[in-house]
Amino acid sequence: MAERNPYFRGIISRSSLFFLFVIVSFLFIFTWFSVLRSASQPHIIGPSTLPNSKLSAVIDNGNSHPRNQDDMQPSGIAISVNYGEEAPQHQELIKCNPNKVVKVFMYDLPPEFHFGLLEWKPVGDIVWPDLKTKIPDYPGGLNLQHSIEYWLTLDLLSSTFPDSTGARSAVRVHNSSEADVIFVPFFSSLSYNRYSRLQPHEKKNRNVLLQEKLVKFLTAQEEWKRSGGRDHIIMAHHPNSLLDARVKLWPAMFVLSDFGRYPPTVAYLEKDVIAPYKHIIKTFVNDSSGFDGRPTLLYFQGAIYRKDGGYIRQELFYLLKDEKDVHFSFGSVSRDGINNASQGMHSSKFCLNVAGDTPSSNRLFDAIASHCVPVIISDEIELPYEDVLDYSQFCIFVRTSDSVKKNFLIKLIRGIKKEEWTQMWKRLKEIEKFFEFQYPSQEDDAVQMIWQAVARKVPSVRLKLHKSKRLSRHIGKSKRDPITVPKNFW
Ligand SMILES: *[C@@H]1O[C@H](CO)[C@@H](O)[C@H](O)[C@H]1NC(C)=O
Ligand SMILES: *[C@@H]1O[C@H](CO)[C@@H](O)[C@H](O)[C@H]1NC(C)=O
Numbered sequence: 001m002a003e004r005n006p007y008f009r010g011i012i013s014r015s016s017l018f019f020l021f022v023i024v025s026f027l028f029i030f031t032w033f034s035v036l037r038s039a040s041q042p043h044i045i046g047p048s049t050l051p052n053s054k055l056s057a058v059i060d061n062g063n064s065h066p067r068n069q070d071d072m073q074p075s076g077i078a079i080s081v082n083y084g085e086e087a088p089q090h091q092e093l094i095k096c097n098p099n100k101v102v103k104v105f106m107y108d109l110p111p112e113f114h115f116g117l118l119e120w121k122p123v124g125d126i127v128w129p130d131l132k133t134k135i136p137d138y139p140g141g142l143n144l145q146h147s148i149e150y151w152l153t154l155d156l157l158s159s160t161f162p163d164s165t166g167a168r169s170a171v172r173v174h175n176s177s178e179a180d181v182i183f184v185p186f187f188s189s190l191s192y193n194r195y196s197r198l199q200p201h202e203k204k205n206r207n208v209l210l211q212e213k214l215v216k217f218l219t220a221q222e223e224w225k226r227s228g229g230r231d232h233i234i235m236a237h238h239p240n241s242l243l244d245a246r247v248k249l250w251p252a253m254f255v256l257s258d259f260g261r262y263p264p265t266v267a268y269l270e271k272d273v274i275a276p277y278k279h280i281i282k283t284f285v286n287d288s289s290g291f292d293g294r295p296t297l298l299y300f301q302g303a304i305y306r307k308d309g310g311y312i313r314q315e316l317f318y319l320l321k322d323e324k325d326v327h328f329s330f331g332s333v334s335r336d337g338i339n340n341a342s343q344g345m346h347s348s349k350f351c352l353n354v355a356g357d358t359p360s361s362n363r364l365f366d367a368i369a370s371h372c373v374p375v376i377i378s379d380e381i382e383l384p385y386e387d388v389l390d391y392s393q394f395c396i397f398v399r400t401s402d403s404v405k406k407n408f409l410i411k412l413i414r415g416i417k418k419e420e421w422t423q424m425w426k427r428l429k430e431i432e433k434f435f436e437f438q439y440p441s442q443e444d445d446a447v448q449m450i451w452q453a454v455a456r457k458v459p460s461v462r463l464k465l466h467k468s469k470r471l472s473r474h475i476g477k478s479k480r481d482p483i484t485v486p487k488n489f490w
């Protein structure tokens with residue numbers, strides 16, 4: 001027995017080891033499959049199993065309204081609902097988070113950056129005009145095309161009025177830590193339009209000086225240092241505005257008309273917001289014209305530029321000049337010409353938008369206000385709120401290379417019959433409000449649509465901000481100079 005015992009013990013321990021091995025292997029395989037399953041079904045281990053209080057602290061870092069992906073989902077899908085006659089869904093065209101109001105902190109920049117450019121004279125050291133007594137006027141004429149800076153600023157200033165209308169997309173907050181974004185109220189387009197010519201006694205024009213001052217001001221602010229500028233909104237709607245400062249302020253979110261004159265490292269669709277021009281042509285109120293009430297088939301009015309756009313325009317002119325129902329005239333819309341052009345666009349079925357020296361122009365927005373179906377020939381154009389708005393439902397797009405083929409354009413346009421045209425015309429009447437700048441702003445007008453576009457960028461700004469903080473514990477703030485953020489950061 002004394003000999004057997006170790007023998008038996010050996011057998012027992014060997015078989016129990018084997019048994020243990022089988023069990024462990026089984027457990028291992030089982031666990032492995034569970035992990036695989038839950039990885040492919042994230043909701044099993046998803047946030048819903050975390051206590052809510054903890055979650056919102058993680059997600060939102062103290063800010064009061066966590067935005068999740070679903071909330072930010074552009075509900076613009078509704079725009080592709082069928083537009084059959086008098087479909088009741090029309091009221092629901094776009095509902096971009098009606099309850100999500102973006103919180104905006106606005107710098108109290110000295111008046112010389114904003115209303116001072118409108119010749120508003122502050123009394124004492126107040127910074128902002130009292131909108132309840134008098135609203136300073138923005139200069140008229142072609143200046144108005146880029147007046148978005150004025151409308152957004154007015155909207156913020158009035159956002160906390162007790163009697164402000166219910167529908168708001170942005171509200172001003174005075175504590176920047178509570179803000180989603182930081183707004184820079186520099187009227188850069190007006191600054192360019194009015195002050196970019198050198199005066200006899202000046203070394204630098206005022207437009208350049210203001211930009212230098214702005215860069216100095218911004219980069220010294222706590223808010224800018226905190227984010228490297230990533231959560232700042234800077235308006236530069238005129239293609240020549242902010243020409244000097246933009247290369248220094250590029251981490252910010254720009255509000256632009258297009259990217260035509262921007263290097264792709266300074267501005268791009270993912271980061272920036274495209275805003276409409278303010279139309280110059282009069283809105284066609286109570287438009288009951290219809291297909292047969294618009295005698296001109298195709299309307300074009302524009303300048304010939306020496307650059308690329310001019311060549312296309314001349315080609316198109318030669319292709320179309322013999323068509324009797326096509327109106328083609330050169331020359332920009334002067335102030336006196338606005339009435340004439342309004343009548344022309346209001347009595348045309350299609351309005352041509354050809355890229356000029358920049359991909360965008362206010363002609364598109366003139367066409368929309370005229371309910372004249374836009375025919376867009378501009379390969380590089382970017383369109384406002386295109387993430388929630390399907391322009392193909394009320395615009396015709398033609399590639400530049402196709403447009404100059406013999407008979408291509410005229411055949412395409414003549415091929416669009418009354419029924420199809422009428423659908424597009426009706427849609428134009430539904431969406432025109434998205435392009436209307438006004439004070440006070442109203443639900444889903446241009447001002448609010450721009451704020452909503454900003455709101456849709458907030459999650460990606462947060463993501464970048466949070467990522468940028470990963471190493472902040474041991475790489476000091478001073479090493480993270482906002483202006484020298486690594487180029488590959490974005
Ligand atoms: C600003 O908000 C932050 C975060 O909510 C808070 O900690 C801070 O005290 C506030 N500052 C002021 C001046 O109210
Ligand atoms: C448009 O129609 C409405 C209602 O019929 C009318 O009150 C308004 O005066 C009209 N406006 C214009 C500019 O014709």
Ligand SMILES: *[C@@H]1O[C@H](CO)[C@@H](O)[C@H](O)[C@H]1NC(C)=O
Nearest residue numbers: 329337339340341342343344
């Ligand atoms: C606009 O002006 C052009 C030439 O200046 C003229 O031929 C045309 O009839 C005018 N159109 C309208 C609608 O007044």
